[in-house]
Amino acid sequence: MSDKPQPIGPHDVGGMPGGDIDRASHDYTFWERRMDAMVYLLFKKGMVRDWAEMRHQIESLGPDAYERLSYYERWAAATAALMIRRGVVSREELDRRVAELKESAG
Amino acid sequence: MTDEHHSHKHPLQTDHPEPSSHHELMGIALNDLLVSKGIYDNAEMNAMIESIENIEPNTHGARVVARAWVDPEYKAFLLKDGMSAVESLGLDPGYAVLTAVENTPEVHNLVVCTLCSCYPRFLLGRPPVWYKSKAYRSRVVREPRAVLREFGTEIPTGVEVRVHDSTAELRYIVIPMRPAETEGMSESELASLVSRDSMIGTALAGRP
Structure with missing residues (x-):
């Protein structure tokens, strides 16, 4: 018998066994700072309605993405998915731009 | 830039x-x-x-706590309606409901977001990396005293530890206990004793 309901997803870690807490801090890279600010800007513009919506999108990335991606990579994936869903950008133009960036980084 | x-x-x-x-x-x-x-x-x-x-803990969150320490009426306001109380100091209260919880000789409060990383960012800035870590999120609800000990914070067994799990819509900030021998201190001097971690609950307020 478990004293807790089954986890509702990979993000539902409360009460699970966990290792040592790494208390080291690190500087945020420009990319992280911009990803962070993007979400707040989209809030301000009303294009992300609330955190529940954002969180739902992050939790919908699937267990693999949740484990594999860094914190702000999850934000990038979730925000992109949300903007596509909302019709602000299309999947095609996003993919095209990513391909261009990959090429120029060569 | x-x-x-x-x-x-x-x-x-x-x-x-x-x-x-x-x-x-x-x-x-x-x-x-x-x-x-x-x-x-x-x-x-x-x-x-x-x-x-x-937005830094010392210029935002600590100001709110120091005011609550010196002004019982403000503290009551803060405990009742966190967002309005923050706004009344000219600070942006942010997008999510803010609940302040007060440490007392009987109760020590501690904040986590087990599901993600919800945090009172408009008062404390970006959360520390450990706050977002799986280790903190998973363990702190099961063994808060052990986690506190790792942070160097020993809570006497007679004191209840309450762990608050934040959500996308509801954020918590801890009002740490005002340290002894701070009677003559100004509000801004008091604010300097209020660390980020003391407002998460993993530490106590500093000594003068």
């Missing part, structure tokens, strides 16, 4: 490790598209980054 033209020609910044993963590039691509569609411009982006970085 980049200006409009610069960031368009060189989306990859050179003063940091260059973003190269697929999802990092996706973030850059998304930013480029949002700018080219006029959703926001680079100046707004830079201003937002700056305003986020201007």
Whole structure:
């Protein structure tokens, strides 16, 4: 018998066994700072309605993405998915731009 | 920080490790598209980054706590309606409901977000990395005293430890206990004793 309901997803870690807490801090890279600010800007513009919506999108990335991606990579994936869903950008133009960036980084 | 033209020609910044993963590039691509569609411009982006970085625990959260320490009426207001109380000091209370919880000789409060990283960012800035870590999120609800001990905070067994799990809509801030021998101190001197961790609950307020 478990004293807790089954986890509702990979993000539902409360009460699970966990290792040592790494208390080291690190500087945020420009990319992280911009990803962070993007979400707040989209809030301000009303294009992300609330955190529940954002969180739902992050939790919908699937267990693999949740484990594999860094914190702000999850934000990038979730925000992109949300903007596509909302019709602000299309999947095609996003993919095209990513391909261009990959090429120029060569 | 980049200006409009610069960031368009060189989306990859050179003063940091260059973003190269697929999802990092996706973030850059998304930013480029949002700018080219006029959703926001680079100046707004830079201003937002700056305003986020201007929020620090000592200039925001600690001010609120110090006021609550010196003004019982304000403290009652803060405990009742966190957002309005924060706003009354001229601070932006943010998007989520804010609940202040008070440490007393009987109760020590501790905050976590087990599901993600919800945090009173408008008072404390970006959360520390450990707050977002799986280790903290998973363990603190099961063994809060052990976790507190790792942070160097020993809570006597007679004191109840209450762990508050934040959500997307509800954030918590801890009002730590005012340390002894601080009677003659000014509000800003008091604020300097209020660390970020003391407002998360993993530490106590500093001694004068």
